[in-house]
Structures are given as C-alpha cells and as structure tokens.
Amino acid sequence: MTDPEPFCVILFDSTSEALLAEKLFKKADIPHKVIPVPRHLSSDCGVCIRFSARDTQRVKTALDGRVAVRSISPLD
Amino acid sequence: MIYEIDARGLACPQPVIMTKKTIESGKDCVVIVDNEAARDNVCRMATNLGCETDVEEREGYFRIRVTRGTARKEKKSVAPATGPTVVVFPCDRMGKGDDELGNILIRGFLHTLGEISPKPDVMIFFNAGVKLTTEGSDVIEDLRALEGEGVKILVCGTCLDFFGLKDRLQAGIISNMYDIAETMLSAGKVVRI
Numbered sequence: 001m002t003d004p005e006p007f008c009v010i011l012f013d014s015t016s017e018a019l020l021a022e023k024l025f026k027k028a029d030i031p032h033k034v035i036p037v038p039r040h041l042s043s044d045c046g047v048c049i050r051f052s053a054r055d056t057q058r059v060k061t062a063l064d065g066r067v068a069v070r071s072i073s074p075l076d
Numbered sequence: 077m078i079y080e081i082d083a084r085g086l087a088c089p090q091p092v093i094m095t096k097k098t099i100e101s102g103k104d105c106v107v108i109v110d111n112e113a114a115r116d117n118v119c120r121m122a123t124n125l126g127c128e129t130d131v132e133e134r135e136g137y138f139r140i141r142v143t144r145g146t147a148r149k150e151k152k153s154v155a156p157a158t159g160p161t162v163v164v165f166p167c168d169r170m171g172k173g174d175d176e177l178g179n180i181l182i183r184g185f186l187h188t189l190g191e192i193s194p195k196p197d198v199m200i201f202f203n204a205g206v207k208l209t210t211e212g213s214d215v216i217e218d219l220r221a222l223e224g225e226g227v228k229i230l231v232c233g234t235c236l237d238f239f240g241l242k243d244r245l246q247a248g249i250i251s252n253m254y255d256i257a258e259t260m261l262s263a264g265k266v267v268r269i
Contacts, residue, residue: 019176034214036184047180 006053007075013068018047021067028062030055079103084110084137092117099125099144107140159264160197165205170269186218195227198259202232211244219247230255
C-alpha cells in the first residue's frame with residue numbers, strides 16, 4: 001500500500017497557502033497528496049502536501065516566489 | 077435518618093447540584109424547593125440517577141422525597157456497541173461552510189483513516205458522496221488501501237446513476253438501499269461525515 005520511495009512534506013503558514021500550493025503542484029504535474037500535518041511535525045490542525053523526495057527540486061521551482069513555504073521535511 | 081436539604085431561595089442549578097451530591101454520597105434525602113422549575117429539575121435528575129421521587133406540595137413550597145435503591149437496578153446501562161462500525165459519506169466534502177476547505181478535510185480524513193486503527197468495518201457513500209469513489213476523485217488510492225485492509229465499501233447505485241458515474245466507479249462495490257439500510261440499522265455505531 002505504501003510507496004517504498006521516500007516522501008517529503010511541505011508545510012505552510014496557512015491552509016489557504018496550502019491550497020494555492022496544491023494548484024501549483026497540479027499545474028506542474030507533480031504527483032502529490034494533501035494530508036493532515038503529521039503529529040510529530042506539528043500539533044497544529046493543519047494540512048500539508050506530501051510528495052516524492054526526488055521531486056523536491058521541481059517543487060521548489062514550482063512554488064518559488066508564489067507561495068511562502070514554512071518548511072520542507074523528509075517524512076519518516 | 078432522612079437528610080433534609082432546604083433549597084428554597086437558591087438560584088437555578090443549585091438545588092439540583094446539592095441533591096445530586098447527596099444522592100452520590102449514598103444518602104436518601106428530602107429536598108425543599110420553592111418553585112416548579114426547581115421541582116422538575118431535581119426530580120428529573122434524581123430519576124436519571126435511578127432514584128424514586130415523591131413530591132408533596134405544601135403552601136409555597138414543595139417537599140421532594142428522594143429515595144435511592146429500588147429503581148436503581150432499572151437504571152439503563154448503556155450496552156456497549158457490538159455491531160460493526162459504519163462510516164457514512166453523504167457528501168464529497170467534510171462539513172459545511174467552504175467547499176474547497178471541505179474537500180481538503182475529507183481528503184485528510186480518508187488519509188487519516190488509513191493511518192489509524194481500528195478501521196471502520198463498512199463505509200457507505202451516497203448522494204454526492206459517491207463522487208469520492210469515482211474517476212477523478214483524489215481519494216481513490218486511500219479507498220483502495222482501506223478495501224485492501226478489509227473495509228467494505230458500499231456505493232449507492234441510484235446515486236452513481238443519477239450523476240452519470242456508474243461506469244466510472246474506481247473503488248468499492250455498487251450497492252442498493254436494502255444493503256445500505258440494513259447495514260446502518262445493524263451497526264454498533266454509525267459515524268456520519
């Protein structure tokens with residue numbers, strides 16, 4: 001069920017920024033999944049976007065200057 | 077000895093609280109209140125705690141005799157839910173307010189169901205909820221993974237038909253109102269999203 005390849009998650013300061021970022025993911029055709037922020041990363045009731053670690057550079061490029069990113073972390 | 081509580085002149089929840097404490101400390105009591113609302117509230121609370129009440133109306137006040145015991149056995153013990161846990165999805169969003177937010181929330185919810193246990197036994201999708209199970213839905217993988225873990229997914233056939241999605245089903249099985257109604261009524265717990 002789970003993909004063996006490593007994932008990263010990207011966090012934002014607000015849900016609306018996460019929504020905006022998702023549109024940019026779609027536009028850039030980067031596989032992703034919007035998920036609740038994992039408990040170990042933050043206790044906020046927020047959403048983040050999970051993507052394959054190998055797409056990290058593409059993600060950065062797609063979002064650059066368009067959405068404020070709080071952090072990108074590997075997902076264990 | 078009968079413990080007497082004179083609750084005349086006391087504001088609303090006070091007579092109830094005093095009576096409740098007395099019952100819980102294991103004593104029978106007589107409660108004196110000066111208005112009908114207090115009388116009714118005290119009686120209702122006492123009955124809920126399995127006590128018997130006997131009200132005498134006097135001039136300007138009520139004497140409520142509260143007796144523990146006999147009725148106590150009849151106190152409803154809530155039977156633990158034994159049937160299956162059923163989660164129903166009447167909509168392709170979670171909550172009302174903002175559709176975009178509701179879409180994010182339902183995706184988060186279904187992702188989280190995959191991460192936590194126990195899992196639901198059955199998930200039922202009807203009305204716009206069926207859109208979650210068809211082509212183009214963002215949660216197909218989550219639903220398939222849940223199916224893979226033994227969660228039964230029932231999708232309302234009438235609804236698929238209504239939305240013209242019958243040949244686009246990607247997760248779950250097409251079901252009918254008999255199955256849906258029976259599943260809901262034989263459930264130990266129904267969680268409505």
